[in-house]
Structure formats: structure tokens, C-alpha cells
Amino acid sequence: MEDRTPDGGTNLAAQGEFNSGRRVKSESVPKIIRWNTKRKLLDYEETFCRTVSARFRELIEEIEPGVHQFEPVQFIDKDGSDLATRWFWQVCNRIDIGDRELTNFDMSKPGWMRPLLGEARLVLDEKKLAMLSFGMTNI
Structure with a gap:
């Protein structure tokens, strides 16, 4: 995480940093994900992390502007060809x-x-x- 300062909440990283509700260091985010299935990418996918389409990101930003962290991630096919540029989505709410x-x-x-x-x-x-x-x- 970028900031581990206690905020009065509990289990800050007990479920893993990607589920902490805090921004993560961008260097810890995957940059390339190989998509090994013929299934079409949906607007929201969760493999080992959350990724969203540009359309989904725009909707999230419209609802909660500037709240969440988005980092670009390239999806490639199993043969190495580009499938899509998507966004890693770190939910940044601790309620x-x-x-x-x-x-x-x-x-x-x-x-x-x-x-x-x-x-x-x-x-x-x-x-x-x-x-x-x-x-x-x-x-």
C-alpha cells in the first residue's frame, strides 16, 4: 500500500493489499495479463485482481470522481497478440x-x-x- 497509517478501521491488509480499500503502489500492479480463454472480456473481470474496461471506468469516475485508483494493464491473447488495454481497479473506500x-x-x-x-x-x-x-x- 502507498500509506499504511492506521485510520481507526480494522484488518487494513488482512485480506490482501488489493482488498484493503487503500491505494497500492503502482509498481505492484500487473502491467500485462495473459487471457488464456476464448471467452470475450467483460466490462468487469476479476482474476487475481479487478480489471475494468474504459467504459466501466468512466461510469465509476462519474459516480465517484477521483476516489478510486486506476492503472493501465494490457491484456494479451495466449499467442501474445494484444486483446485490449484495460484498467486495474483498486477500490479506495474504507467504510x-x-x-x-x-x-x-x-x-x-x-x-x-x-x-x-x-x-x-x-x-x-x-x-x-x-x-x-x-x-x-x-x-
Whole structure:
């Protein structure tokens, strides 16, 4: 990741840097991906990373301008010929909508989906959900 500064959230890289919700170093992003199937590339593909077409990228930028990271990636056929220039897509949102008082998961460590005591209880904060539905992503 470009920045590992704690932000109050949990599991910053427990699921891997490509799922961290933070920008990654561009040199860590694949530059070429070999497409070994005859299946047509869709606007959204997820192999070991998310890639999107230019059309899909434009839609994302229209909805959330300047939020996400996009890096060019060249797709080539199994014989080495160019198929398409696409975009690696790093989703750059870290939204915590859990109710910290009513949830009984230990969120301080990777693997936080284990309850501290008793039956697992994950409770979402309705106020945070309402803010999210109004486009207020800084929560």
C-alpha cells in the first residue's frame, strides 16, 4: 500500500493489499495479463485482481470522481497478440458501518469474525447506513 497509517478501521491488509480499500503502489500492479480463454472480456473481470474496461471506468469516475485508483494493464491473447488495454481497479473506500457497542466481534485482530463471547452478533449502525445512502462516504 502507498500509506499504511492506521485510520481507526480494522484488518487494513488482512485480506490482501488489493482488498484493503487503500491505494497500492503502482509498481505492484500487473502491467500485462495473459487471457488464456476464448471467452470475450467483460466490462468487469476479476482474476487475481479487478480489471475494468474504459467504459466501466468512466461510469465509476462519474459516480465517484477521483476516489478510486486506476492503472493501465494490457491484456494479451495466449499467442501474445494484444486483446485490449484495460484498467486495474483498486477500490479506495474504507467504510465502517458496524455498531461497536452492540457487535460482539473482536475487531482488533485479523480474523475478527470470531465473537468475543457467546453467539456471534454483528450489528450495523443505522445512522452510518443512512449517511452512506446519502452519499456521505467519510464515515
